[in-house]
Amino acid sequence: MSCRVGVIGAGTVGGGVIETLLNNAGVVKDKTGVEIALAHVAEVKEALLAPYDLSGITVSNDAMKLIADPQIDVVCELIGGIEPAKKFILAALNAKKSVVTANKMLLAKHAPELTEAAVKNGVELRYEAAVAGTIPIIKAVRESLASNHIQALYGILNGTCNYILTRMTYEGMEFGDVLKQAQALGFAETPPDLDVNGDDTAHKCSILASLCYSTRVPLEKVYIEGITKITRLDVAYAREMGYVIKLLATVRRTSGEIEARVHPTLVPEDHLLASVRREFNGIYVQSDIADCTLYYGRGAGKLPTASAVVSDIVDIARRGDGPVPAPFRYTHEVPVRDIGLLHGRYYLRFTTEDHPGVLGRICTLLGKHGVSIASCHQKEETVENSAHVVIMTHETVESGVMAALCEIDALDVIKEPTHTIRVL
Amino acid sequence: MSCRVGVIGAGTVGGGVIETLLNNAGVVKDKTGVEIALAHVAEVKEALLAPYDLSGITVSNDAMKLIADPQIDVVCELIGGIEPAKKFILAALNAKKSVVTANKMLLAKHAPELTEAAVKNGVELRYEAAVAGTIPIIKAVRESLASNHIQALYGILNGTCNYILTRMTYEGMEFGDVLKQAQALGFAETPPDLDVNGDDTAHKCSILASLCYSTRVPLEKVYIEGITKITRLDVAYAREMGYVIKLLATVRRTSGEIEARVHPTLVPEDHLLASVRREFNGIYVQSDIADCTLYYGRGAGKLPTASAVVSDIVDIARRGDGPVPAPFRYTHEVPVRDIGLLHGRYYLRFTTEDHPGVLGRICTLLGKHGVSIASCHQKEETVENSAHVVIMTHETVESGVMAALCEIDALDVIKEPTHTIRVL
Structure with missing residues (x-):
């Protein structure tokens, strides 16, 4: 059994996937007998490809050429953003190729259209890496908790915010000072708005809320508040009362409605989520059959994110020519509570x-x-x-x-x- | 798409699966479109069936009859122990029915024979519930970390031991006193040997070590030491030095060999595993691509364990008539370090x-x-x-x-x- 993979985009995550496929395809073969081979890379910035030995692998600067390449079985979209990512994913699905992506913004905004295209073409659209990086939270919510009513999900989903809040909590620093240091260390983007304003967490919240309740929670319905107004004093006062401050995505079911909200939250010091520190992510899920479960790991980073992307590829590859499993549905209509x-x-x-x-x-x-x-x-x-x-x-x-x-x-x-x- | 399930054994876990299938099959249908129906229950002790409304469901006291029942697609073996569980599983696999089990002792002792029978018959043998109850650690190690070399895995895998050690740690109690209370509360078996001697953890350690390294780590190769010799004083002295005592299963790769061992372990107080308290389980995995991940939840209990069993059923059911995915392999030969x-x-x-x-x-x-x-x-x-x-x-x-x-x-x-x- 074999699977030939095309990777669009060789930035941080794409580079991680290229590296993992080049170095660790043998691990997958040992474990499953399946040969996963990187066969085609599409990237417009040639310099990004310099670190990798791509001999024997087709390299192009045209993603549409990669999608049309008849030797490619699975397409990984790893350029991020809305366009042209959306165009590439739709083209690949319509070419009856399964797609793996880490594009949370695109999924938060256009999941229905993309999912429909996958189902219509009898292929898969997978995105484990889009939420909480290496943590298999998509698999946990969809597969492991398949028989559960999810009562609540609380997620620390943005490593930058958690890093900043952790240092404010344990080192008494001010927001602006940690942010500057985090930017210097490469833990935070410049500008940092998407992270610290809560938007990135909201993208993931929208995706998780949709999965938890088999519905579509559009991004516009997610309440969003970032961490920019949190001060050293608030952090200190919270601790005096036995709490730490975390930026949480909260997804809950309350009497026929869904809550989907992102905001700084006081978490009791002895709650497991309080132990999720620095750039790590953690998700706590409460459900009726499994009771509470927690999943923890790196929410970003080249290789940790690549691990999640490749896990999706392996799931697709292990199926071989078999039909796509019954797709998860999003047909419930549940109002989002104000x-x-x-x-x-x-x-x-x-x-x-x-x-x-x-x-x-x-x-x-x-x-x-x-x-x-x-x-x-x-x-x-x-x-x-x-x-x-x-x-x-x-x-x-x-x-x-x-x-x-x-x-x-x-x-x-x-x-x-x-x-x-x-x-x- | 539909899947008819036969459940052998209506004890704690079997009862939980019956209850989940009766009450929450609709949840699975909502999420996946797949209809999972409890169709046949085999149990020799009639009294165990009294709590459930089994109208319309075939009930027998003969597991072989259930296995032969042509309407059954998937067989759940939930009686535990070696025989007749092994006989039932082999019969079901040979009848070309996929099997879901929670039987860690049987898997620790006879996994190769059972796995081979599944592969030979083109069906699946799944056992998410056999290790750490509701926590999807089998799925995480096999699927989510498929591209990773696992460097080390540390697991708190026995709720009874963790409950006892937690109360010794935070309430200064002696082993014997907590054990008596735990037995009275139903958290510990009478006799408690399988738990407190480390054997139950060793069964799970053997299974996880085999998965991590695509090999077979026989139970006899797992070093086992229980918690019966731990005293209140050791717990107190450890805390003074900044540690808590946990019964850990350790699986590690060291220069071409594997470590597979179960023994009380001093865990630094600020390690996430130290926050896994009372009857909960937690597993910390270190691997080359994903880096560290942690999985936490209830390792036992009627419904939490049932959640894992049903997740396996759903995975099988979502595939419909499609072929079994490429099976995981255990063909590496890696010596276990003394x-x-x-x-x-x-x-x-x-x-x-x-x-x-x-x-x-x-x-x-x-x-x-x-x-x-x-x-x-x-x-x-x-x-x-x-x-x-x-x-x-x-x-x-x-x-x-x-x-x-x-x-x-x-x-x-x-x-x-x-x-x-x-x-x-």
Whole structure:
């Protein structure tokens, strides 16, 4: 049994796949008897190919030529972005070739069209590497938990954000300072917006929510809040209360609706997700039959991501000429719940003038909107004549919190917008 | 597409599978379009079937009748033990029916014969539930890490042992006391030998080692040491040095040989495996392409184990009438390294008479056998005129440690056999 692979794009992930296929095809052969051979690479930037010995392998600068190459069985799209990636994937599927991709942005925006093309042509579209890099979360949710109602999924899905928050937590650094260092070390992109604004996590959240509930959760329905407003102080106050701050993708089912949201979240220090540190990813899933499971590993990086891409290729290759297995479906229609309807606990950090009576006014306004206080700490430290009041609420409705904050932040004694972080 | 399932055995796991198929077949249908139907249950103890509504389902007390039932596509063997389980599985495979089992003891002892029968008959033998219950570790090692050389795998694979060690660690209890409570709560079997002696973990270690290295690691080659000799004191001394004690299955590749061993192990407190507590299982895998990954969940229990069994059924069912994918191979011949050749660090706890000069004699004998000391603590507490000396060695060879202990334990000032625990 053999499988000839074409790779479009030799950037970080594409390069990792090329390297893995060149060096470790023998491992796959040993384990499964299947010969997976890199047969064609398409890349417009010739310099990217310099590190690899591609003798005997067709090299072109035209992806459409690779897709049309009759010797290619499986096409890997690893250029990222929307176009021309989408065009290439559709062309490959229509040429009845299975496609493996790591393109989370494209999947978050166009999965229905791409999936349909795969089903129509009787081939597979696989994307294990698109969410959480090397972690087999797609396989876990679809295959391992196939008989389960997923009750909730909480994912640390962006290594850059987790790296920044970890250093803020354990080294007391400010967001901007860690970001600069992370960029210098190559852990963060320049500009870092896609990561730190939460968009990258939202792409993955949209994909996972769709898988968990056999539906389509469009990207526009995912609530997104990044980590740029998290300060050293919030991190420190959270820790005093026994929490660490993580950027979480939360996918949950609540009374006939789905929650799909990305925002900084206070995670109890003894929760396993709190142990997912630095650039690592971790996903915690709660379901009715398996109960809770957790999956951990590198969410990015050349080889870890390549490992996931190649696992998809191997799954396709092991099938040989056999028919594609029954495809997963996305036919359920489940509404996505508005963030205002969220029930949860909230960390609120008020920056106030250091005057008597301020705390009373805050508490009164929270009470007026039905927000009940679980704990309240007025901090001794005063910065530039400001005092900090940190309040942890009992479980309450988001819209009530927001209405209260709207009034509170308009008070003359409130010196900057209140920091609000949801609690797991 | 549909798949009719026969379940042999309605004990804990069998009952869980029956319950899952009765209640959650609709979930599988929603997700994959495949109809999985429980069609036949074979159980000799009628009382075990009482909790389930089996109307419309064939019930018999003869597994061979179930296997011969022409309406059955997939046979689940869930009675455990060697015979008649082995006979049933072979009969089903020879009747060209794929088999799903959770029988780790049988697999640890007879996997080659069973696997061969599956391959010969062009059907599948699957056993995700045999190792670490609901955790998809078989799928992860075989499929997700297909292109990886596995460098090492460390598994907490027995919930009973982990429950006992967790309570000893965090509540300062003695082994015997926790065991009694665990038995009362149903977390531990009576007698508990298969769990606490390390045998159950060794079955799983043998299976995982074989998968990791495409070879056969027979059970007899797995070094086994249980947790019965671990005391409250060892747990406390380990914690003082920043470690927790876990029963680990270790599978490693070292210069052309494989290590496959089960024994109590000192795990650094900040290692993710240290966060795997109570009855949960966790497996940490280090490999060349994916780097490190961790998988966590319930290693036992009615429904969590059933979730894994049903995931295997779904994989088979999604294939429909298509051919079996290229089977994983076990054809490598790799010797298993003798435990005496192990390189590592050791925790040694000596119980000595409270005399001057004792420490000197111990250290001299360790030095004579090439065992170098990293840290040494003579404990102030004396119990019944005994003193405790705790030594952490530098990396050294096991045979040297054992030769030194042989001489040390023969000294008249040594009051009981020295406690030795290997370090991760």
